[in-house]
Amino acid sequence: MYQFSRARELLEICEKQNLELPDVVILSEEEEWGRSRDMIWDEMECKLRVMENSVRKGLEPDFKSTGGLIGGNAAKLNSYLSYDSLGGKVINQAVAYALAITEYNAAMGKIVAAPTAGSSGILPGVVIALKDEKQYSHEQIINALFVAGGIGKVIASNATLSGAAGGCQAECGAASAMAAASAAYLGGASPRRCVQAAAMALKGLLGLVCDPVAGLVEVPCSKRNATSTANAIICADMALAGISSFIPFDEVVDAMFRIGNMMSDDLKETARGGCAMTPTALEFAKTFRGSMMKS
Ligand code: SF4
Numbered sequence: 001m002y003q004f005s006r007a008r009e010l011l012e013i014c015e016k017q018n019l020e021l022p023d024v025v026i027l028s029e030e031e032e033w034g035r036s037r038d039m040i041w042d043e044m045e046c047k048l049r050v051m052e053n054s055v056r057k058g059l060e061p062d063f064k065s066t067g068g069l070i071g072g073n074a075a076k077l078n079s080y081l082s083y084d085s086l087g088g089k090v091i092n093q094a095v096a097y098a099l100a101i102t103e104y105n106a107a108m109g110k111i112v113a114a115p116t117a118g119s120s121g122i123l124p125g126v127v128i129a130l131k132d133e134k135q136y137s138h139e140q141i142i143n144a145l146f147v148a149g150g151i152g153k154v155i156a157s158n159a160t161l162s163g164a165a166g167g168c169q170a171e172c173g174a175a176s177a178m179a180a181a182s183a184a185y186l187g188g189a190s191p192r193r194c195v196q197a198a199a200m201a202l203k204g205l206l207g208l209v210c211d212p213v214a215g216l217v218e219v220p221c222s223k224r225n226a227t228s229t230a231n232a233i234i235c236a237d238m239a240l241a242g243i244s245s246f247i248p249f250d251e252v253v254d255a256m257f258r259i260g261n262m263m264s265d266d267l268k269e270t271a272r273g274g275c276a277m278t279p280t281a282l283e284f285a286k287t288f289r290g291s292m293m294k295s
Pocket residue numbers: 118119162163164167168169171172209210211212217218220221224269
């Protein structure tokens with residue numbers, strides 16, 4: 001009754017039963033797994049606490065990742081926010097939080113995969129920054145995370161959320177789509193507008209390859225989370241302004257899956273293409289492997 005695998009089905013349920021997106025996502029979880037609404041809600045609250053903790057920890061300035069390639073950038077951007085930043089406070093705060101989580105993840109800190117560890121900064125970066133900057137209530141934030149869950153479910157059901165299977169479009173692209181829908185929901189968008197935000201966000205990142213330097217989830221992953229975070233907020237604002245995606249979300253998801261299947265394995269987490277094959281990356285990988293052998 002509440003099950004959906006396509007965005008159009010999700011929207012039909014919303015419209016026929018006069019429900020909001022988070023209601024349908026929660027009801028579908030209850031129905032599918034036989035769990036109570038309270039249990040599902042508590043679990044999401046627990047995830048939000050982990051997200052907030054990873055932001056706090058990742059903002060510490062003397063952070064270093066396992067590979068030593070990232071750390072401290074979140075703190076730098078957070079300090080810069082006190083100045084008159086070019087992109088404005090909300091976007092830069094969200095980006096600082098996204099960087100914080102990815103830096104904490106790369107230092108083996110506990111994060112929420114949203115949908116994956118590599119793309120874990122984007123959704124929390126957006127919703128926690130909006131909570132801080134726009135004073136949305138705790139309940140609105142939890143509901144926004146369920147909106148993201150609904151979008152993630154559609155992508156997982158019809159394509160992939162794995163960089164190894166579909167490239168970074170499947171990780172950062174999916175996370176950006178989830179975050180865009182959440183942000184649009186918080187901004188007061190209808191279910192249809194939220195899905196429009198997701199479509200524009202994913203479309204903007206189609207074709208993005210997975211090319212981690214030395215196979216570490218550090219470069220380009222952390223800064224790719226940053227740009228995908230900004231992409232999500234921009235697409236949410238476009239949707240709120242009444243701009244629509246020419247290609248419907250379900251078709252963008254199908255396109256993403258087809259692109260992933262066409263991608264060379266060298267561009268799917270193997271560190272054999274893209275940024276991972278630049279002279280700088282190869283030099284680092286050689287030194288890093290040497291230091292690992294010694295330790
Ligand atoms: S480049 Fe690959 S490992 Fe890094 S975030 Fe993107 S999909 Fe994940």
